[in-house]
Amino acid sequence: MTHRLLVIGGDAAGMSAAATAKRRAGDAIAITVFERSAWTSYSACGIPYWVGGAVASGGALVARTPEEHRRRGIDVRTGSTVIALDPVRRSLEVRDEDGTISSHDYDSLLIATGAEPVRPDLPGIMGRGIHGIQTLDDGAEILKTMARAPRRAVVVGSGYIGLEMAEACVQRGLDTTVVDRGETPLQMVDAELGEQVRTAMSGMGITVLSNTEALSFELDEDGWATAVHTTAGRLDTDVVVLGLGVSARSKLAVAAGIPVGHRGGIRVDEHQQVAGFDGIWAAGDCVLSRDRITGEHLHIPLGTHANKQGLVAGTAIAARAMGIEPTLTFPGVVRTAVTKICDVEIARTGLGEREAKAASIDAASATVVATTKAGYFPGAEPITVKMLADRSNRRVIGVQIVGKAGSALRIDTAAMALWSGLTVDELAMIDLAYAPPFSPVWDPVQVAARAVIKELGY
Amino acid sequence: MTHRLLVIGGDAAGMSAAATAKRRAGDAIAITVFERSAWTSYSACGIPYWVGGAVASGGALVARTPEEHRRRGIDVRTGSTVIALDPVRRSLEVRDEDGTISSHDYDSLLIATGAEPVRPDLPGIMGRGIHGIQTLDDGAEILKTMARAPRRAVVVGSGYIGLEMAEACVQRGLDTTVVDRGETPLQMVDAELGEQVRTAMSGMGITVLSNTEALSFELDEDGWATAVHTTAGRLDTDVVVLGLGVSARSKLAVAAGIPVGHRGGIRVDEHQQVAGFDGIWAAGDCVLSRDRITGEHLHIPLGTHANKQGLVAGTAIAARAMGIEPTLTFPGVVRTAVTKICDVEIARTGLGEREAKAASIDAASATVVATTKAGYFPGAEPITVKMLADRSNRRVIGVQIVGKAGSALRIDTAAMALWSGLTVDELAMIDLAYAPPFSPVWDPVQVAARAVIKELGY
Numbered sequence: 001m002t003h004r005l006l007v008i009g010g011d012a013a014g015m016s017a018a019a020t021a022k023r024r025a026g027d028a029i030a031i032t033v034f035e036r037s038a039w040t041s042y043s044a045c046g047i048p049y050w051v052g053g054a055v056a057s058g059g060a061l062v063a064r065t066p067e068e069h070r071r072r073g074i075d076v077r078t079g080s081t082v083i084a085l086d087p088v089r090r091s092l093e094v095r096d097e098d099g100t101i102s103s104h105d106y107d108s109l110l111i112a113t114g115a116e117p118v119r120p121d122l123p124g125i126m127g128r129g130i131h132g133i134q135t136l137d138d139g140a141e142i143l144k145t146m147a148r149a150p151r152r153a154v155v156v157g158s159g160y161i162g163l164e165m166a167e168a169c170v171q172r173g174l175d176t177t178v179v180d181r182g183e184t185p186l187q188m189v190d191a192e193l194g195e196q197v198r199t200a201m202s203g204m205g206i207t208v209l210s211n212t213e214a215l216s217f218e219l220d221e222d223g224w225a226t227a228v229h230t231t232a233g234r235l236d237t238d239v240v241v242l243g244l245g246v247s248a249r250s251k252l253a254v255a256a257g258i259p260v261g262h263r264g265g266i267r268v269d270e271h272q273q274v275a276g277f278d279g280i281w282a283a284g285d286c287v288l289s290r291d292r293i294t295g296e297h298l299h300i301p302l303g304t305h306a307n308k309q310g311l312v313a314g315t316a317i318a319a320r321a322m323g324i325e326p327t328l329t330f331p332g333v334v335r336t337a338v339t340k341i342c343d344v345e346i347a348r349t350g351l352g353e354r355e356a357k358a359a360s361i362d363a364a365s366a367t368v369v370a371t372t373k374a375g376y377f378p379g380a381e382p383i384t385v386k387m388l389a390d391r392s393n394r395r396v397i398g399v400q401i402v403g404k405a406g407s408a409l410r411i412d413t414a415a416m417a418l419w420s421g422l423t424v425d426e427l428a429m430i431d432l433a434y435a436p437p438f439s440p441v442w443d444p445v446q447v448a449a450r451a452v453i454k455e456l457g458y
Numbered sequence: 459m460t461h462r463l464l465v466i467g468g469d470a471a472g473m474s475a476a477a478t479a480k481r482r483a484g485d486a487i488a489i490t491v492f493e494r495s496a497w498t499s500y501s502a503c504g505i506p507y508w509v510g511g512a513v514a515s516g517g518a519l520v521a522r523t524p525e526e527h528r529r530r531g532i533d534v535r536t537g538s539t540v541i542a543l544d545p546v547r548r549s550l551e552v553r554d555e556d557g558t559i560s561s562h563d564y565d566s567l568l569i570a571t572g573a574e575p576v577r578p579d580l581p582g583i584m585g586r587g588i589h590g591i592q593t594l595d596d597g598a599e600i601l602k603t604m605a606r607a608p609r610r611a612v613v614v615g616s617g618y619i620g621l622e623m624a625e626a627c628v629q630r631g632l633d634t635t636v637v638d639r640g641e642t643p644l645q646m647v648d649a650e651l652g653e654q655v656r657t658a659m660s661g662m663g664i665t666v667l668s669n670t671e672a673l674s675f676e677l678d679e680d681g682w683a684t685a686v687h688t689t690a691g692r693l694d695t696d697v698v699v700l701g702l703g704v705s706a707r708s709k710l711a712v713a714a715g716i717p718v719g720h721r722g723g724i725r726v727d728e729h730q731q732v733a734g735f736d737g738i739w740a741a742g743d744c745v746l747s748r749d750r751i752t753g754e755h756l757h758i759p760l761g762t763h764a765n766k767q768g769l770v771a772g773t774a775i776a777a778r779a780m781g782i783e784p785t786l787t788f789p790g791v792v793r794t795a796v797t798k799i800c801d802v803e804i805a806r807t808g809l810g811e812r813e814a815k816a817a818s819i820d821a822a823s824a825t826v827v828a829t830t831k832a833g834y835f836p837g838a839e840p841i842t843v844k845m846l847a848d849r850s851n852r853r854v855i856g857v858q859i860v861g862k863a864g865s866a867l868r869i870d871t872a873a874m875a876l877w878s879g880l881t882v883d884e885l886a887m888i889d890l891a892y893a894p895p896f897s898p899v900w901d902p903v904q905v906a907a908r909a910v911i912k913e914l915g916y
Contacts, residue, residue: 012899043832046894060834160893303899304892315916327916331887338891347891374501376518409867409897412890416874419888429789430877432870433796433805434762435618436504439867441470441761458773458785 003029003321006106008082010035013284014112016310018074024318034080039136040066045303047139052168085256108317115246115285115301124217127225130240150238154228156214158185160339162243177207189400190352196402200344248286265299270329272313283309290332294359336415338408345408349415350398363388366451370444372406374436383407385448394423413445424449461487461779464564466540468493471742472570474768476532482776492538497594498524505597510626516594543714566775573704573743573759582675585683588698608696612686614672616643618797620701635665647858648810654860658802706744723757728787730771741767748790752817794873796866803866807873808856821846824909828902830864832894841865843906852881871903882907
């Protein structure tokens, strides 16, 4: 009998899984995907660049349309919202665009409901012109606000989406202010590197109010936001972007009795299966991923994880459909992340000072300034690298990078080192690419490793 | 008593070692460096960019002058050529610029004599205007030829120095032809990627004559080269660059009874000590390095190895001077290399098809074309990645990359994978940096890993 797979959510994780399961199991599986919006398989990470104008249309962010998926044998139902999940009867209740409610049974279920922007319970926060940025529809919504020719923008929060959106606002000619709770912007890097981010933001005309919290939003008679009240005073504005991070969209799962953890993320095993719920898998921005350094299960919503987890879940479900053992596993993450603001590139992997302390790791650290190319080569730019190592075993546990063109991707060298559990001593001696147009003779990441070695003692 | 260290050769390896030994052992060591030229600690890899005009002067390539080293307590003697080594009496014979010969005893000796361009025994090869490129003096020499306003250049050989010099010649406005024995230029990558290199070279106006050998050089009455005779006919020229690779400059060592291997390289242990010759170390372009994949000891002359080996040798010699055990070791190489021609970046690590076959490894391979950024992001460029894996254990054994801006440094991800012995399956799932301005959601290296997995079977 054909195995029935239902998928909730048609973006990266859901459609990767569906496409993988279909490719592997073929006619042995029948797949239906329920997606609330009109879109599938799009790059949510590209939305700030669409809003800022670097990317011409929302459609450009779509890797594969519903119709393309259907041609590959996947029954994609857009405009369909799943309103209930019964894990005992193995069925979903689904509401169509026209309000019709239907029931669907499954053999396997994949929850790929994604994440939603954190929207703190502040007066006026539901006003018009106050936007979270997570789905293509969110992008379309803020562009409607942008069509009203706003002059001023306030971004609340300075996570990478907040920063990318602040840049998008500046690119659209808006007078832009970022209101941020922290000491320095972009908490994905430690304070000394955050200061460089602040400088880059100031350089492009963004006002950064640190140690500041949003308190309420002033709305006009039509419900449009006109000002943000903060602990640093009142800020007139025409558009507000919420950049306070996201939480897992897991209410449906919770209502079905599925336990959740950090920021509402669903805990899954290495095959992306929900423990204790046979036949239910989950992947993407709604799940927790295991941090390989600390062993914690954390909510780290990133498109790259969503795609990999979708592949793993799809492989596992196909194996179930074919009655074989699944092979592929999701091995966890090392918290690699990258972004840019203007021409400044920012990247991190592993733990920062805060996370190391929280994990009770006695860390040695060093921060170095090197160049992206041989110092004498035209276009060599400064690059700051901070590295942390565990004093007990000299292993690299975290790296942060801030610098201009050619800086950020060097974080991959560090991510690979963390992944394999290398010590600073090993990392310093590895055979990385060297030629004057690409790198100084000691790679900046290795310069940082040597500085940590000096700190730890030879 | 003060430990006497003599160093032969004052470039990367020699001066790294000397500086390290002095820093570690302080007054316990007295260091004298004999250097033939007037220069120390310069970037030989930068010479093509000096010749091409991107770097303004040879001096810009000097990281630390003899005077700067002297101020740090190292007795640097420029214009001094070591003419004999007696490992039994532990002494060197040295000829100064004025012809004076002196004898010097050592407790420890470091041989850091570098490499020299291969100069095949062809009629006319010693003519004027025929240049190998290895030392700053070589750079100064070819610039003298360039001052004669040549119109045509022939580059013999298509290694990376040959290619970089061909580009430099074009940048100086010369009509440039590369004569190359191989099927495709730049043997550091396999033929299908070499074809892309050929296209890039043609695109900048370089004529590439493949399957062609230089036979002899025609000289005028003053001894200047005027033409190259090749198996494809006669080529008029005003300047010739030898890009046939280099061999270790190890005649002095050989004369002292020190055995050498591949391309004349001196074999050393992991502390850079010459086996069987107590008190003699060697580092840099004159030694062999252990290939971590095949275990072979190969001559791989690169500035990055020279610096690391100098650090290791200097640490070991300082330990000897202080009567302690050396800790730091040189762990071998994975054959990472990178270069560019015009706006095309080329990189490799590990083994290509040829080397895999030579090592009797049954390799699976796949070649993919991806993009350097998210496909929809402005400035996304095509990047070709070829990956080889050992069928017996699924480990990555080699990666080659050709692409435009943002391609080459991704080889470091591959180098790290090779270093740690990762399988293609592991590499495909690692947490690399993802954001639309930096990478597609599956990193190009991981796209290649997935293609190899498909080839190997899931």
